Amino acid sequence: MTHTDYIKLMLNIKDDNVYFYENCLEIVNINGKNTKVFNAFLTYIPKCCPKCGCINEGHDDIINWGFKRNCHIKLTKVCGYDTILSLDKQRFKCKHCNRTFIASTSIVDFHKQISNDTNLNIKLELMQKGTEKDIARRNNVSTNHVNRVLDSISEDKLVKNNGFLPEVLGIDEFKATKDTKSKMALIIVDQVRANIFDINNSRLSKDIESYFNMYPKKERDKVKFITIDLYKPYYKLLKRIFKNAILIPDRFHIDLQVRDALDNTRKKLCIKSNPNYRKLKKYWKLILKNEDELSEKKQYSKCFKKEVSQIDIVTYLINTDEEFYNTYQVYQGIIKAIDTRDKDKFLNIIHHHDKNISKYMKKALKTFRNMEKYIVNAFDYEYSNGRTEGMNNLIKQIKHTACGYRKFKHLKARVMLIKGLLNPIKAY
Ligand SMILES: [Zn+2]
Numbered sequence: 001m002t003h004t005d006y007i008k009l010m011l012n013i014k015d016d017n018v019y020f021y022e023n024c025l026e027i028v029n030i031n032g033k034n035t036k037v038f039n040a041f042l043t044y045i046p047k048c049c050p051k052c053g054c055i056n057e058g059h060d061d062i063i064n065w066g067f068k069r070n071c072h073i074k075l076t077k078v079c080g081y082d083t084i085l086s087l088d089k090q091r092f093k094c095k096h097c098n099r100t101f102i103a104s105t106s107i108v109d110f111h112k113q114i115s116n117d118t119n120l121n122i123k124l125e126l127m128q129k130g131t132e133k134d135i136a137r138r139n140n141v142s143t144n145h146v147n148r149v150l151d152s153i154s155e156d157k158l159v160k161n162n163g164f165l166p167e168v169l170g171i172d173e174f175k176a177t178k179d180t181k182s183k184m185a186l187i188i189v190d191q192v193r194a195n196i197f198d199i200n201n202s203r204l205s206k207d208i209e210s211y212f213n214m215y216p217k218k219e220r221d222k223v224k225f226i227t228i229d230l231y232k233p234y235y236k237l238l239k240r241i242f243k244n245a246i247l248i249p250d251r252f253h254i255d256l257q258v259r260d261a262l263d264n265t266r267k268k269l270c271i272k273s274n275p276n277y278r279k280l281k282k283y284w285k286l287i288l289k290n291e292d293e294l295s296e297k298k299q300y301s302k303c304f305k306k307e308v309s310q311i312d313i314v315t316y317l318i319n320t321d322e323e324f325y326n327t328y329q330v331y332q333g334i335i336k337a338i339d340t341r342d343k344d345k346f347l348n349i350i351h352h353h354d355k356n357i358s359k360y361m362k363k364a365l366k367t368f369r370n371m372e373k374y375i376v377n378a379f380d381y382e383y384s385n386g387r388t389e390g391m392n393n394l395i396k397q398i399k400h401t402a403c404g405y406r407k408f409k410h411l412k413a414r415v416m417l418i419k420g421l422l423n424p425i426k427a428y
Contacts, residue, residue: 007038011075011085012117015105017044018087028084035082038075041067042103043090052097065093068102074114074140076121082140085115114141122149127417147410153422154413165219166190166197170227170385171234172250173203177408181207185408191227191383196419201408205237212241227385229253230367235374248377250385251338257364259288262331265324265358276320279303279313286314290339291332326354327361343379347372 004020007013020040028037046062048055056062067088075083090103108115118139125135126149136143170189177185181202190197200211212220223245228234230253238247266287270280282303286294294310301308308316318328330353337346350368368375378384397418405411416422 004040011038011078011083013085013107015042015107017103018042018105018107030082030084033082035084036078037084037086039086039088041088041090042105044103046092046101046103049092049094049097049099050101051094051099054094054096060095062092062094065091065100067091072113073108074118076115076117077138077140114145119149122146123153123417126150126153126414127420129418150410150413153417154409163215163219165215165223166192167223168192168225168227168383169197169223169245170250170383171238172229172385176201177405177411179406180408189385191225196415196421199412199415201412205233208234209237209241225381225383227383230257230371230375232371235371246377246381247374248381248383249371249374251378252385254338254368254375254378255335257367258331258334258361261358261360261364262327263288264360265327268358269321269324276317279317280320283313283317286310287317287328289314290335292336323356323358327357330354330357330361330365338378341379343376346379347376 001009003022004018007020007024008018018040019042020038024039026037026039028035043064046056049062054061068091069088071087071089073085073087075085077083085107087105087107089105091100092103093100104110106116118141122135122139122141122145125138126132126146132143132146132150136146139146168191170187170191172187172189173184174187175184176199179201181204184203186200186203186208188197188200189195200207202208220242221244223242225248226238226242226245227248227250228238230249235247238245263284266280266284270277274280289310291311291314294314296309296311298307298309298312300306301313304313304316318325330349333349334346336342337349350365350372353365397415405414413422
């Protein structure tokens with residue numbers, strides 16, 4: 001092997017037309033950093049003129065016309081050092097059109113200074129967790145460049161999974177980037193594989209409809225279950241799109257409704273003139289806790305000025321107001337019914353509850369009665385969004401990832417890359 005062959009093997013350069021000079025390696029200080037600079041030249045006999053298209057058959061067609069010197073190309077790091085290929089590119093002149101052109105190489109795209117290998121490496125790193133800033137630093141490029149790479153990936157095809165839909169879908173909203181319509185984005189989960197199916201930048205009905213209508217009717221008809229938030233307009237819409245699907249309200253969101261109702265009831269009591277103001281403010285978490293999980297262990301409390309247990313505290317607070325007491329009982333009944341999947345208990349509460357409960361809880365129970373035919377599905381079927389660990393983690397992860405993004409398409413590309421739903425190497 002010649003020394004050119006060795007160096008090319010080391011730098012992963014596969015272009016046959018690149019040749020390294022004798023003594024080709026220098027260490028140069030660039031922007032305060034020691035950088036390895038490899039000097040090489042690029043030459044070959046061009047097949048034709050890219051300007052006029054004439055075929056090159058000899059010296060009467062195309063001739064060598066000097067070099068374009070020192071074209072800097074950023075390579076991937078070598079032993080932790082920033083590495084640059086300083087390439088002298090052969091210039092050619094076409095005798096037919098009298099114009100000149102410069103030799104091209106597979107190391108780098110035309111007019112670009114960052115090698116294709118570096119870009120590939122950036123793509124691979126984008127598939128792992130980690131900030132764009134770190135990726136930029138590791139690859140000796142700007143954060144803007146990493147964003148441009150992300151841009152090129154995010155222009156992926158719209159229809160996922162070759163147009164096949166999973167049999168069990170989960171749909172949820174999450175707060176995404178500022179450029180999403182109505183500030184919320186939609187996450188569609190493949191419940192069979194417990195992975196993201198897609199994320200969409202709008203939760204508006206018309207956008208959801210046009211999104212799913214990209215999939216053939218035959219596929220939509222195959223969807224058996226969909227778990228979703230307790231938001232009535234969605235149900236009408238999804239029934240229209242997926243005519244065979246059973247819609248299951250998410251148990252987590254049922255919990256959330258009564259939780260908010262009880263908390264709002266507490267907040268209403270939390271006024272300065274109430275002698276228990278400070279206690280009600282401080283112990284909000286205990287009030288929302290499942291009463292069976294409250295501790296009996298006594299501890300000194302500053303508010304009560306004596307030793308009290310969690311049970312003592314809650315018992316005291318709910319007995320300060322009759323409406324609050326009744327609302328608390330409804331709340332405990334509902335969360336336990338959901339927990340133990342006791343459908344009869346749940347239905348009994350929503351239809352025969354005490355009349356003296358807060359307006360917030362009345363409203364929540366009314367919502368449940370209005371959607372009763374769907375809510376029973378949450379008791380009859382296993383599927384749910386919020387309670388499955390995987391789903392929770394997914395949304396958390398997305399939100400976490402979303403923090404640094406202003407553009408939805410970047411957020412989406414990154415999530416799809418990290419979850420292994422996009423293969424940038426194939427797309428490349
Ligand atoms: Zn020409």
